[in-house]
Amino acid sequence: MRERRRALVxxxxxxxxxxxxxxxxxxxxxxxxxxxxxxSHKKYQAHDEHNEARVGDVVQIRECRPISRHxxxxxxxxxxxxxxx
Numbered sequence: 001m002r003e004r005r006r007a008l009v010x011x012x013x014x015x016x017x018x019x020x021x022x023x024x025x026x027x028x029x030x031x032x033x034x035x036x037x038x039x040s041h042k043k044y045q046a047h048d049e050h051n052e053a054r055v056g057d058v059v060q061i062r063e064c065r066p067i068s069r070h071x072x073x074x075x076x077x078x079x080x081x082x083x084x085x
Contacts (some may be wrong), residue, residue: 009079012057013043020071021046021053023061048074049057056082 010025026041046061053059058080061073 003024007076008021008073009058009060010044012053012055012059012082013056015048015051019048019051021048021059021075023073023075025061025072028032035080044073045070046075047071048075053083063084071078 008023008025010023014022020029023044023046024041025044026039028037028039030037037049037081044061046059047067053075057078059078060076062076063072064074066072067074
């Protein structure tokens, strides 16, 4: 059976909260009338049970039942770690 929950890929922009990260998801689309390629972004709060994700990591988040007022996604896996300085 096909997975019905949305999966998004984005970059972690904040990890200051406990068990929560803010993920910025960018999307590229073409303007319906003029055809210009546009970029837009949206930030999602995602549940990170073990506080593993850090700022700059590329993560995959998956939709789930509402965990709190703003959290409706969870971190499924970390695709790429951020380079540490």
